[in-house]
């Protein structure tokens with residue numbers, strides 16, 4: 023049962039069709055893992071905490087750097103040098119004490135990916151590291167958990183919702199981790215509000231999944247181009263020989 027304070031805090035959620043108090047209670051009982059507390063993870067986690075997701079895991083092994091502050095809005099100037107998960111967890115707790123924030127200061131590896139993912143309902147891929155992204159993809163496929171992929175570079179960003187066994191996964195698109203050839207934001211730059219757009223869309227997909235609302239971005243790779251102010255999407259199919267998800 024929601025308290026008086028919760029009814030007031032979440033009233034704009036509760037008013038929404040097909041959400042109501044029952045939907046809000048569901049959000050408060052949900053467990054969402056946000057991997058990466060940077061440009062994408064900041065807005066994604068912030069909106070999830072604001073919405074009253076009850077348990078948010080924040081994973082990152084980095085410390086806050088001055089050059090992060092141009093876009094990573096969970097962190098402030100005085101946080102420089104602190105672990106990103108400590109800085110991020112503090113902001114989320116200050117926003118909403120209903121949200122339990124679990125700070126996980128580690129790099130996802132082949133050894134720990136399955137354990138890190140295990141206790142969550144949905145995973146938000148907010149990392150800028152392709153090898154971590156592929157490890158998460160495989161862990162989510164093997165445990166049949168949805169993953170909301172997001173990525174940004176320069177003036178554009180992309181996202182897609184991966185539903186294991188129902189829609190394509192990352193390895194259906196690109197068999198192998200493309201990181202040896204991929205450019206990074208550290209090399210080519212990133213307009214700070216672009217991860218704001220994509221991270222907000224990722225959090226929207228999470229809420230929709232948790233509450234069973236609308237149509238998920240499954241099998242649809244959505245791209246945002248800031249320079250033309252346009253969104254476009256490409257429909258993708260599962261690869262029947264995908265090494266990660268073909269057996270599902």
Ligand SMILES: [Zn+2]
Nearest residue numbers: 191194264267
């Ligand atoms: Zn696949």
